[in-house]
Amino acid sequence: MLTIKNLSKTYDNGVKALDNVNLVIPKGVFGLLGPNGAGKSSLMRTIATLQDADSGSIDFDGVDVLNDPQALRQRLGYLPQDFGVYPRISAYELLDHLAILKGLKNKAERKEAVEGLLAQTNLYQHRKNAVSGFSGGMRQRFGIAQALLGDPDLLIVDEPTAGLDPEERNRFHNLLVSLGEEKAIILSTHIVDDVSELCPNMAVLASGKIILQGNPIELTNKLNGQIWRKAIPQAEVEAIEQDFNVISKRLFAGQTIIHVIDENAPFGFEAAPANLEDVYFSTLNDHRANNQDAVTVSQVA
Ligand SMILES: Nc1ncnc2c1ncn2[C@@H]1O[C@H](COP(=O)(O)OP(=O)(O)O)[C@@H](O)[C@H]1O
Numbered sequence: 001m002l003t004i005k006n007l008s009k010t011y012d013n014g015v016k017a018l019d020n021v022n023l024v025i026p027k028g029v030f031g032l033l034g035p036n037g038a039g040k041s042s043l044m045r046t047i048a049t050l051q052d053a054d055s056g057s058i059d060f061d062g063v064d065v066l067n068d069p070q071a072l073r074q075r076l077g078y079l080p081q082d083f084g085v086y087p088r089i090s091a092y093e094l095l096d097h098l099a100i101l102k103g104l105k106n107k108a109e110r111k112e113a114v115e116g117l118l119a120q121t122n123l124y125q126h127r128k129n130a131v132s133g134f135s136g137g138m139r140q141r142f143g144i145a146q147a148l149l150g151d152p153d154l155l156i157v158d159e160p161t162a163g164l165d166p167e168e169r170n171r172f173h174n175l176l177v178s179l180g181e182e183k184a185i186i187l188s189t190h191i192v193d194d195v196s197e198l199c200p201n202m203a204v205l206a207s208g209k210i211i212l213q214g215n216p217i218e219l220t221n222k223l224n225g226q227i228w229r230k231a232i233p234q235a236e237v238e239a240i241e242q243d244f245n246v247i248s249k250r251l252f253a254g255q256t257i258i259h260v261i262d263e264n265a266p267f268g269f270e271a272a273p274a275n276l277e278d279v280y281f282s283t284l285n286d287h288r289a290n291n292q293d294a295v296t297v298s299q300v301a
């Protein structure tokens with residue numbers, strides 16, 4: 001179990017990337033959902049001991065992460081958001097090389113580990129090909145293979161599904177779910193479906209703050225009976241937004257389907273079952289409205 005308490009970080013340029021973050025992350029796939037710039041990568045890098053926090057604490061099963069980073073590194077696998085450039089060597093050679101860096105010195109054991117991970121990530125038949133020529137999905141699976149070297153208890157994956165096609169994303173999801181049976185996995189993403197498909201626990205991060213946390217099913221159930229939808233021509237969107245509490249807009253067959261949150265049925269709308277997107281967007285909208293108020297108040301003052 002990973003416990004984060006009162007974690008804050010302001011960069012030298014004055015950006016407050018983490019603002020008093022508190023989180024408890026158990027075994028399984030934990031979804032950290034947030035828009036671009038929310039602070040997800042800052043939080044991932046801090047947990048992965050690659051950057052310092054200004055204040056707060058992180059505990060992983062008794063390891064004091066910020067004060068004893070080396071102890072965590074031995075139990076950690078990390079797939080950064082930008083894995084960078086790959087050399088033109090085969091997947092097998094690259095993983096073998098990374099295994100040496102990770103401290104797997106025994107040749108026979110290393111061979112077994114490397115072959116096992118290539119098989120687990122469905123890359124064994126591609127092991128002789130260069131990773132530089134892999135598709136996006138294959139690269140991300142290779143990224144997981146390298147993160148799994150040394151059999152970590154904690155796996156951090158930062159926006160791993162961005163840019164994958166549906167089939168690759170599905171395959172990647174299945175891999176994460178099977179890994180989550182034994183490990184704590186933190187998955188950061190801006191894609192709501194990643195969280196609804198994979199995560200029994202989640203949190204929403206926005207402007208460095210945790211603005212929502214819980215079980216996706218329970219959070220969604222709380223909105224049931226309050227979500228209403230209507231298909232409208234695009235030209236009417238702006239007017240509807242003036243009059244109703246619109247939480248999401250989605251194009252379907254050339255029409256705009258809007259979701260509105262309200263305790264009572266607005267005229268002309270039909271009831272819609274709540275989904276995690278409704279939870280996410282209504283939470284973000286509230287957060288932005290509150291911040292807007294704060295800005296207005298400070299400007300007036
Ligand atoms: N090294 C850095 N120096 C200064 N500002 C940074 C740095 N890294 C990120 N930021 C800023 O911190 C905020 C959070 O960024 P980031 O953690 O990358 O968010 P996310 O991963 O959710 O998109 C952004 O405003 C970003 O511009």
Ligand SMILES: [Mg+2]
Pocket residue numbers: 040041042081158159
């Ligand atoms: Mg990021």
